[in-house]
Amino acid sequence: MSSDTPTSPGPTEGATGGSEVSTDGNAFFECNICLDTARDAVVSMCGHLFCWPCLHQWLETRPNRQTCPVCKAGISKDKCIPIYGRGASDQQDPREKLPPRPQGQRSEPENNGGFPGFGFGDGGFQMSFGIGAFPFGIFASTFNFNDGRPGPAQPGTPQHSEEQFLSKVFLWVAILFMFWLLIA
Amino acid sequence: MANIAVQRIKREFKEVVKSDEAAKSMIHLDMGSSENMMELTGTISGPPDTPYAGGTYILDIRIPETYPFNPPKVKFNTKIWHPNISSATGAICLDILKDQWAAAMTLRTVLLSLQALLASPEPDDPQDAVVAKQFKENPDIFFQTATHWTQAYAKGSTPVPEYSDKVTQLMGMGFEEHKARVALSNNNWNVECATENLLS
Known part of the structure; x- marks a missing residue:
């Protein structure tokens, strides 16, 4: 879906973006809606950066046709990823009447075979x-x-x-x- | 919410002024007289190799309170002969100014889109049915008419002497210039039909 995104930055474009940062402040991290530096930043699955309040208002404006404001890929509230920078001093900022930014999702690492409950260690369990x-x-x-059973x-x-x-x-x-x- | 619309318009204004297209004087944006920056005037030049080449088109842009979540209201102030633009009111039929608007679009992209619209009319989704019909059925007459309108209203420099003469002819009969031109354009430059049309 993002392959037809005209603005998705490729490796070379990323390099030019770097030079843009040096000449034009931090334009690279501007919200695509308010054109200001993104606050409470979220990124869509298609890779476009927004302020959460801005994106939320955009999604509210047209609830039955939720598309990315930049590339028109389908987006939704659940599929946005919040970005937490290090010097985030405005974390306590109450986001007024807006619902909070979507939570980051942390999935458990996948188990590579084996049933932990049976204690068979790393070996495969064969019935x-x-x-x-x-x-x-x-x-x-x-x-x-030596398998622990009585001799x-x-x-x-x-x-x-x-x-x-x-x-x-x-x-x-x-x-x-x-x-x-x-x-x- | 310190109005996001005003903030954005300020930034977009800078963007247009700094843009390459502005440097080549293809698009231009004026702040107009209003203090709140909610009414602007845009200017686009007619794209080359079209009947609009050499013309300068002025656009009225009204920014809604809910901008950028809703599109700006744009219409042509300069009269133009184009299937997707009303020859009477200047109203524009363009999807991005309606349901295909996206919040990441800017006044710069809107002006460029309108320029692209001039270069590639869409007669199957017309705003002006008469123009669209002429575009489909008499492409030559359409081209000449659009060129004539460009010269008459948009400071174009390509004259169409035949059409100018016909307008002068009707003006000699006491009709107002613009009305005469509209009647002739609507009737594929048939003087009799146009006269009838004007008298009815």
Whole structure:
């Protein structure tokens, strides 16, 4: 939309703007409506600078056809970005009857994968290895030593024999399953 | 709100005076007599290679209280033969002076836009239907008529002797010069039709 903006400053134009600043005060930061240095500055998505009171009045003047006063791109109150300079001593300036300048929007950085709640760290979380890998999942579980789960029970205890039994049952289930896979 | 309109007009005035176009005397802005700067007089020169070339056109500019959020009211003070400008009142049909106005436009851009309008008439969106019809149906007569009006009213220097003679002829019959010219222009310079028109 801003590509057809005749006044959008390209890199070269920016350079001439710099020289303009030196010769003509701070004309580069003039509001496009009142032609004065922009106060309570906001910038539109198409890159044009305005005083917020000026732009607000422009938008109020024609509520059903809100276009940028410079390039006529579509604009709206929500799509303006306020500009906060460092030496902004007029921050306490009550903007009279006007609604306040739109707030700056700060979005959270995006999460690059992973579910923070599960504590899997940076590794990808995978729900399934697919049907063929099902028995290996059984074997793999017996080799997990350092994952915080309680280790295998001591030999001789009833729990040990139960686990042995269960282990054998699952082993046989796994063997049958693989056998079935080979036949099928 | 210390009137934003007055502040802006002051700045725009400087802008026009400093502009390149003013240096080439293509546009000019006068503050007029009013103290509040709400009534100005603009001047544009007729663009070259048009029937308006060599002419100087004076414009009445009225700045509304709500400027720059609403467009200035502009009309031609100098009489002109153009499809988008009323030959009787000087009213202008130009979108940026109506719904296409934008607050970032200035008196300089308005004057330049009007100059561009002189160079490229828009007969499908006419202000003066008679002129627009002539522009479409008899482009040669339109061109000559516009040239003649430029010479008669805008200090143009290109005479159209045939048309001047016809105006003089009607004046000899006791008609007022401007009325005679209008009647002839409206009737494609047919003297009989124009006379009939004047007598009716």
